[in-house]
Amino acid sequence: MSGPSGVGIGWRPEIAGFVAGLPGLRFVEVVAEGVNPAGPLPDGLAELRERGVTVVPHGVRLSLGGAEPVDPHRVAHLAGVAEALAAPLVSEHIAFVRAGGLEAGHLLPLPRSREAVATVVANVRRAQAELPVPLALEPIAALFDWPDDELDEADFLTEILDATGARLLLDVANVHANARNRGGDATALLDRLPLERIAYVHVAGGAEAGGFYHDTHTDPVPTEVLDLVRELCARRRPPALLLERDGHYPPAAELRGELDALSAASGHPVVT
Amino acid sequence: MSGDLAARQAELVAALVAGGPLPPGFAPAPVDAARRALLRKRAGDVARHWPLLAAGLGADWPTVFTDWADGRPTNGSLRDGWDLARELRTRDMLPPLGAEELAVREAASRYDGRAAPRPRRLPALARTGGAVAVQLAGRVRLLRPAPR
Numbered sequence: 001m002s003g004p005s006g007v008g009i010g011w012r013p014e015i016a017g018f019v020a021g022l023p024g025l026r027f028v029e030v031v032a033e034g035v036n037p038a039g040p041l042p043d044g045l046a047e048l049r050e051r052g053v054t055v056v057p058h059g060v061r062l063s064l065g066g067a068e069p070v071d072p073h074r075v076a077h078l079a080g081v082a083e084a085l086a087a088p089l090v091s092e093h094i095a096f097v098r099a100g101g102l103e104a105g106h107l108l109p110l111p112r113s114r115e116a117v118a119t120v121v122a123n124v125r126r127a128q129a130e131l132p133v134p135l136a137l138e139p140i141a142a143l144f145d146w147p148d149d150e151l152d153e154a155d156f157l158t159e160i161l162d163a164t165g166a167r168l169l170l171d172v173a174n175v176h177a178n179a180r181n182r183g184g185d186a187t188a189l190l191d192r193l194p195l196e197r198i199a200y201v202h203v204a205g206g207a208e209a210g211g212f213y214h215d216t217h218t219d220p221v222p223t224e225v226l227d228l229v230r231e232l233c234a235r236r237r238p239p240a241l242l243l244e245r246d247g248h249y250p251p252a253a254e255l256r257g258e259l260d261a262l263s264a265a266s267g268h269p270v271v272t
Numbered sequence: 273m274s275g276d277l278a279a280r281q282a283e284l285v286a287a288l289v290a291g292g293p294l295p296p297g298f299a300p301a302p303v304d305a306a307r308r309a310l311l312r313k314r315a316g317d318v319a320r321h322w323p324l325l326a327a328g329l330g331a332d333w334p335t336v337f338t339d340w341a342d343g344r345p346t347n348g349s350l351r352d353g354w355d356l357a358r359e360l361r362t363r364d365m366l367p368p369l370g371a372e373e374l375a376v377r378e379a380a381s382r383y384d385g386r387a388a389p390r391p392r393r394l395p396a397l398a399r400t401g402g403a404v405a406v407q408l409a410g411r412v413r414l415l416r417p418a419p420r
Contacts, residue, residue, distance in 0.1 A: 066281065067277040067278035067281050068278060098285065099278065099281035099282040099284070099285045100278075100281070100282025100283075100285060100286060101282075102282070102285045102286060102345045103289070103345065103346050103348075104285050104288055104289060104310065105289065105313060105314050105317070105346050106309075106310055106313055108281075108284065108285070108288070111280075115277055116277065119277060143302045143303075143305050143306040143309065144298060144299060144302035144303050144305075145299075145302075146297075146298070147296070147297025147298060148297065181302070182302075210305060210308075211301075211305075212302070212305050214309060247316055
């Protein structure tokens with residue numbers, strides 16, 4: 001089983017038929033929490049595996065940035081999904097999703113502090129000890145900052161990656177969203193991130209609303225994000241790029257157009 | 273700064289999903305934007321678990337859901353939709369499609385409003401807003417649609 005390569009798409013049940021019809025597809029990602037490692041794979045995913053398509057489980061609820069130790073049952077589930085899919089790696093986020101007994105319902109940012117680095121590193125090591133394959137970590141998009149940042153984004157991420165040996169899942173739309181909403185220069189961040197550690201890249205759409213750019217995954221990929229993909233590839237082309245779409249699915253021709261735009265921007269083969 | 277990351281994360285989550293106060297030092301407008309974005313995302317998540325309820329409310333779904341969910345932490349999309357459907361039934365605001373979906377769910381599972389719903393072992397009949405659903409040996413059928 002090879003690592004992710006080329007242009008891929010986030011597999012979702014709603015677009016399983018579309019994904020199955022992509023002739024050149026070599027990799028997809030699936031939300032790990034939606035797969036039962038003991039049961040049959042979701043319709044369509046087993047067929048992709050039989051075709052030799054790489055399937056990367058993407059966790060969204062481990063809460064690796066949570067102050068409490070990561071839940072061993074959640075880690076075991078992610079490990080089980082990786083084995084069921086014979087995945088070459090798994091991915092999760094540098095974020096927390098619950099605290100004080102409450103679920104936030106989405107990925108929340110950490111303070112860029114030494115304490116938070118230590119917290120994430122400890123949880124990532126706990127997870128890595130139980131996972132059968134390497135872990136890639138994704139920095140998230142957030143609308144707000146904590147008041148007490150000690151590090152900038154590049155140092156914060158690099159310290160976590162260095163201390164854990166984890167790969168980087170760079171979400172270019174998140175880089176755009178954070179620069180737009182929290183200030184900072186997106187291309188300057190690309191210059192400082194360890195691009196050689198990228199396992200693959202996420203690209204997604206979003207929309208402006210209420211004075212903020214929202215990383216919705218339900219809108220088209222904006223020009224600014226595609227431009228940033230080109231900026232990234234000019235510095236170092238990642239081995240794989242994945243389009244994430246999580247709702248308001250457009251007509252197939254439009255989704256194919258977005259995949260083709262990723263191929264054009266990166267120079268990877270067309271998959272449609 | 274305080275070294276108590278756990279307490280500070282808990283304060284932030286409470287501010288975002290449970291109507292708690294804004295923790296010290298955070299900028300109010302961006303945190304409020306995040307709170308609204310979480311509600312919109314949650315509305316979409318619950319609509320995927322309760323497609324007929326959401327479809328029955330049509331363009332009103334986002335507002336009806338977020339008005340109900342604001343300040344009310346999630347119990348997961350299945351229970352959130354269930355609790356909302358029951359509240360709308362009480363207020364006589366449950367649309368026919370939502371009544372049918374609720375009747376089918378209540379015939380299939382027992383839900384006490386406090387813990388995860390559990391499949392019913394015995395045959396069951398559920399009536400909601402004029403809709404009637406029956407469950408026999410785990411198979412559920414809508415016997416009578418809700419009046420339009």
